Amino acid sequence: MNKKLLIIGFVWPEPRSSAAGSRMMQLISFFQSQQYQIAFASACAKSDNAFDLSSIGVEKVTIELNHSSFDDFILKYNPDIVIFDRFMSEEQFGWRVSGQCPNAIKILDTEDLHFLRRTRQQALKDNVEVTHDNLFNETTTKREIASIYRCDLSLIISTAEMGLLQDTFKIDSSLLQYLPFLVAPISEVKKQELPSFENRQHFISIGNFRHEPNYNALLYLKDTIWKGIRALLPNAQLHNYGSYASQKVNQLHNEKEGFLIRGFTEDVNEVMQQSKVLLAPIRFGAGLKGKLFDAMQNGTPFVSTSVGLEGIVKDIKQDFIGDTPEEFISHSVALYTDTFTWSQQQALGFKILEQQFSKIHFEGKFEDRLLSLVDTIKAHRQQNFIGQLLQHHTLQSTKYMSKWIEAKNS
Numbered sequence: 001m002n003k004k005l006l007i008i009g010f011v012w013p014e015p016r017s018s019a020a021g022s023r024m025m026q027l028i029s030f031f032q033s034q035q036y037q038i039a040f041a042s043a044c045a046k047s048d049n050a051f052d053l054s055s056i057g058v059e060k061v062t063i064e065l066n067h068s069s070f071d072d073f074i075l076k077y078n079p080d081i082v083i084f085d086r087f088m089s090e091e092q093f094g095w096r097v098s099g100q101c102p103n104a105i106k107i108l109d110t111e112d113l114h115f116l117r118r119t120r121q122q123a124l125k126d127n128v129e130v131t132h133d134n135l136f137n138e139t140t141t142k143r144e145i146a147s148i149y150r151c152d153l154s155l156i157i158s159t160a161e162m163g164l165l166q167d168t169f170k171i172d173s174s175l176l177q178y179l180p181f182l183v184a185p186i187s188e189v190k191k192q193e194l195p196s197f198e199n200r201q202h203f204i205s206i207g208n209f210r211h212e213p214n215y216n217a218l219l220y221l222k223d224t225i226w227k228g229i230r231a232l233l234p235n236a237q238l239h240n241y242g243s244y245a246s247q248k249v250n251q252l253h254n255e256k257e258g259f260l261i262r263g264f265t266e267d268v269n270e271v272m273q274q275s276k277v278l279l280a281p282i283r284f285g286a287g288l289k290g291k292l293f294d295a296m297q298n299g300t301p302f303v304s305t306s307v308g309l310e311g312i313v314k315d316i317k318q319d320f321i322g323d324t325p326e327e328f329i330s331h332s333v334a335l336y337t338d339t340f341t342w343s344q345q346q347a348l349g350f351k352i353l354e355q356q357f358s359k360i361h362f363e364g365k366f367e368d369r370l371l372s373l374v375d376t377i378k379a380h381r382q383q384n385f386i387g388q389l390l391q392h393h394t395l396q397s398t399k400y401m402s403k404w405i406e407a408k409n410s
Contacts, residue, residue, distance in 0.1 A: 002037045006079035006104075008063075008093050009042040010086045012050040016266070018208045018244035019290025020179075022155070025051065026057045026087060026182045027109065028058060030363055031081075034370075039077060043092075049243055049264075065092055066405040075100045081370075083107045087114065087147035094150055095399045098391060105373055108151040112287020113161050115141035119309065120284035121212060136328060145169060148176075149387040152373060152380060155179045158285045158311030173383060177369055180311070181293050182359040194299040195273050197339045202276035203229070203332070204300070206241040206268065206291050209249045213285035214242065220281050222252050226259055228329035233336060238279065241265045272298040276342070277335045281328055283310035288299060293357075296349035299341050303331045312352065320345070 007028070014021040031038055040053050041061040053060050063070050074082075074097060082097050084090035090108055097104060123130045135141055148154045155177050155299050155392055156162050160383060162178050165171045205221060207214030218240060235271045237258040242249075245263045253261040265271050272278070278295040280302055288311050295302045303322050313320060322328025334341050373380060381388070 003035060003081075003196060004077065004079040005031050005036040005083065006040045006074065006077060007038065007040045007085060008085045008089045008097075009040055009044070010089045011044045012042050012046050013053070014047065014049040014243070015051055016268070017049045017264075018211065019288070019293075020085075021051065022290055023109070023111065023181065027155075028053075028056070029084070030182070030366065032057070033295055033363075034367065036081075038190075039079075041073075063093075063269045066402045066409070068406065070096055071100050080374075081105045083109055084147075085109055086111055087144045090147045090151060091143065092402070094147070095391075095402075103377075105153070105370075105377060106151045108147055108152055108154040110144070110148075110156060110161075110287075112157060112285070113144065113164070114286070116164065117213070117284060117286040118159065119284070120175050124216075124284045135168070145171070146390050149384065150390050151387075152177070152377065152384075153177055153369070157181070160310045161286065172384075174380065175387075177366060179362055179366055180357050181288055181290070183293065183297070183353050183357040184359050186297065186353065191299065191350060197276070199343050200274060200276040200300075202237040202239055202275055203277050203279050203336070204239050204241065204271060205279050206265075206271070206294070207280075208244060209242045209246065210244045213282055215249070216283055217281050218242075218249065218252065220283060221279060222259060224325050225279065225281055225328055225332075226257070228325060229332050230258060230360045232257070232329070232333050236336065239271070239275065241268075241271055250263055267293050269298055272300050277332060278302035279328075279332060280304040280308050281322065286310075288312060293353075296353050299346045299349070301335050301345035301349065303328055303335065312356075 001399050009024070013024040014026045014332060017341070028038060039059040039061050041063045043063050043065045061073065063073065070093060078101060084094065084106070087108060087110065094106065097106060097308070115135065115138050118140050119134045120130055123134060154175060157167065157180050159178065162176060166173060177390050205218065209215055221238065231238065239260050239262050241262045241264070243264045245261060252259065259317060272294055278291065278300050280289060280291055282289060284306050285307055289304070292302055292304060292308065292312060302320070304320060305323050306321055309320055322331050335345060
């Protein structure tokens with residue numbers, strides 16, 4: 001009998017547009033290697049950038065919010081495992097999954113901790129430090145952590161977020177699985193084939209412009225960082241790539257200043273290998289930053305912030321970090337002009353990928369965890385009493401609101 005996996009996506013995966021899309025494709029690849037039959041369901045409209053899942057044998061299912069047709073669908077599909085892509089999907093469909101397929105293992109893929117990103121965004125806006133009070137008072141915190149408790153397992157992408165959930169919010173480790181980006185090994189031959197320092201030119205930034213941390217970083221580059229770099233390197237250019245470039249993004253394009261909006265790229269590896277240094281001044285956010293992984297895999301040194309590097313560099317290397325404009329500009333110019341500094345950071349990037357993000361290592365641990373869950377799911381749920389409470393009482397508000405909307409629409 002085939003094992004069945006259902007993924008309920010908040011959006012259809014767009015691996016060329018976002019790190020979240022790449023992450024989802026890694027999960028799909030893992031479950032296919034475990035011989036799962038996979039269906040991906042979403043209520044979101046498909047964009048032109050969405051990956052054609054049917055081309056890799058994944059069934060695409062369009063579902064409706066607040067509609068009992070989902071109950072009929074999942075009862076017929078009868079999955080062994082259900083993955084919710086972000087806590088919002090679990091809020092909408094988790095109670096329906098439990099009602100129709102109570103034996104299905106429920107997994108939440110957090111992508112990143114949304115409540116951490118939103119708290120940091122508000123703190124930046126208010127020009128204050130992030131505190132435990134900020135985190136506990138954020139409404140999204142309560143919603144996302146409730147979702148974690150309602151699921152049998154939550155996938156956490158960053159060691160920093162694992163620490164936050166366990167140490168600050170006291171969530172038991174039995175409910176959490178550290179699963180970062182799954183990076184395939186890079187051969188020495190491939191490393192040697194990458195363009196050298198001398199064969200690269202200009203700076204690059206990249207990221208989905210709809211994602212607020214990316215748009216904020218773009219404005220910070222334009223208004224603060226790039227002027228300082230350009231003053232020291234008058235012939236340098238900054239090529240800004242990203243999907244969903246709106247009018248407010250395109251109007252930042254300035255040939256005279258060397259600040260160029262390039263928009264969507266079909267091949268991130270190609271533009272990354274052409275560039276000498278990646279600039280990623282992320283001032284708020286959470287999780288792991290896909291752009292930094294793309295840079296390391298393509299041998300492109302980068303400058304980011306403490307927030308940008310969170311979960312990547314254990315012993316923070318100051319040459320990576322520019323938390324002030326002066327630091328950021330200084331590190332950027334040093335990498336751009338000094339071959340030795342550039343080569344050192346490139347080598348360190350390869351080392352980080354190999355030692356901290358081995359695909360084989362983390363896939364093996366995840367496989368073991370899934371097998372253990374299948375064998376002990378009843379006892380596992382009995383130990384998660386808070387999750388049972390949320391299923392029994394608090395979640396009912398979401399359930400009956402959904403039923404009310406369905407009745408109203410009919």
